[in-house]
Amino acid sequence: MKLAGQTAIVTGASGGIGAPLCAALAHAGVRVLAVGRNEARLRSLVQRMPADALHPVVADVVTPEGQARILEAAEAMHPAPSMLVVAHAQSAFGLFEEQDAESMARLVQTNLVAPMQLIRLLLPLLRTQERAAVAVVGSTFGSLAFPGFAAYSASKFGLRGLTEALAREYADSPVRFQYLSPRATRTPFNTAAVDALNEELKVASDAPADVARHLVRALERGTARLQLGWPEKLFARINGLVPGLVDRNLHASLPVIQRHGRRQHPTLPENAPHETLAR
Template sequence: MQPKDCRVLLTGASGGIGLALAERLAEAGAQLLLVGRRLEPLQPLARRYPQQVRLVQADIASRAGRDALVAAAQAFGGLNCLINAAGVNRFGLLEQQDEQQLAELIELNVTATLQLTQRLLPLLRAQPQALLVNLGSTFGAIGYPGFAAYCASKFALRGFSEALRRELADTRVRVLYFAPRATRTAMNAPSVVAMNDALGVAMDDPQQVADELLGAIRRDQEERHLGWPERLFVRLNGLLPRLVDQALRKQLPIIQRFARHKH
């Protein structure tokens, strides 16, 4: 699918990757319905592309927010692309986190994403060609210490994408699961950036991730994982998980040090 042919609803549009993606899509000629809990970061883009960009302030984790998005999508003239980019990440050992934090993470990253997709799927199915993009993570294929809840949510999103792709195999709706590696956004706390520096973990710029996602959309890919050696570890974790266990065991003292210092 070419971006210029896309009528897109993008959640999480005011975040790091979401904002970079909105900019790239607007530059490529897409019609955009941009969703965020904060609209201030999106206002300059809306002023630059007034014929292409509409803004909707909504919380997808609430029923009222999802109702507002369905109404906005209908008023927009329908959709042929839904990009689920809204999400939250929390770094820390599981025992350091409270029940409310865990519930909020799963609610936004998994439950609300599935609920919104379910509500908007009839609009996608009404189009001659349509695309659903779920923004995942390398941590949707590799369980990583310090990110147990986040990994659980992204593993769930990857499974959802795979199952829905098969469920829609006889329709005109395609499903893309797109998995960035570590990215320099505000989602990552300073302790995460410091830990990645100590471990030698590369972090991509949001603009680079957005460019890769546009390429995956143009090539009609079904699944895309970014980064090397991250793609290798994804394959190894599926085939020989004990090797990844051993590699991460060596990193564990550093991960624990940064997680405990954070608190």
Template structure:
């Protein structure tokens, strides 16, 4: 896809990966509708991009609400004149023992990470099919291919998003509408609790800056890529987990006690 003048909805736009992606898209001369629950940070981002010459509009919304999702689509039609690209980036992250997670928190995470992106894709799909082109990009995680202890709800949500992306891509083959699934590894964003950052440091887990993920998103869209897994050896572990999951079980078991010590903090 040529991003120059492409009409883009970007969710979770004021977060770490979201704001970096917004900047990368603006540098590619895309037209942006930035969506997030955080109205103040969202407006600041839009103002910054406009000051740099970009076409960027802020639209605060709670994407777990059907009325807000529909309002986003309608607003995109008004200010952008259509939709060429939907980037489902909004998400929540839980790092806890599963038995300590509140049911309401689990439900909200699944609504934000799974239900909202699926229903947003459903809303934009007829528009893209009528114009015979478009792309849906779903931001997943390495944890959507490898189930990690103390990330049970989060892993479940990203497994679901990966399966949805694969199924929809196959369904839309030949339609002109593509589906991309991007799986970052650990990334330095405000979503991370301090205990998670400390655990990653203790276990020597590599953490990417949000800008690396943003660059991968832009590159994937330009090249019409179906799937992108970021990081080495994480992308290798994805393959190993698919072929020889018991090997990965053993590796994670050796780290289990240390991981739990961080997961139970605060």
């Protein structure tokens, strides 16, 4: 899709990946409805962009009021939006039984239910366009479920399923669905414990501006599925074909993951065996 002259709605606009993504879209001539909860961060982003390129929408994507505000802002845009980029999410790292039920529910609401509801709400508007795209920012953990990230992996697997099903359901419509997965990226999304885990497991991480550039290229090309990074591309494929191989590989890393997972919950004794955590 030729990007110049289009309008895009971007959630997670003030985020580590969202902000450079908005900047790259604005520089490609796209008008961006920048969605986030933190008004100050959105305003500061707007100030750094060319005039009239970014329009802040302060909204919590989980609430009906927030979703209504996004729809209202989208309906007021000229030209009408032809792109929805879902780039918000909540992160969660830690041992499964140490995560509280409320934050797990909130994570699924934010990462899966809200995107589902937003896409449903905005599709009638997107379908009025000659060509339109819904691009969902996923994760490697949406193809390869990772210990210590059970709820997050579940939400991203769901998001991948949602995107794939919609791509097939709307295959005869002007709307294209894209599932675009970054690997680890250096943003505030990752806690110090996650950074330490990645360092010890020698997991490479990307600069947010590079990720944003890949996402914009994928939007231009209409790439249906994108996994960034090597060996993540390979492992995601292997996990789909021979998951037992990945099970074995991750089993070897489990003590390291458990140690860093405990660090995320510092109330636990450093050497507590996994069974004793099942309280």
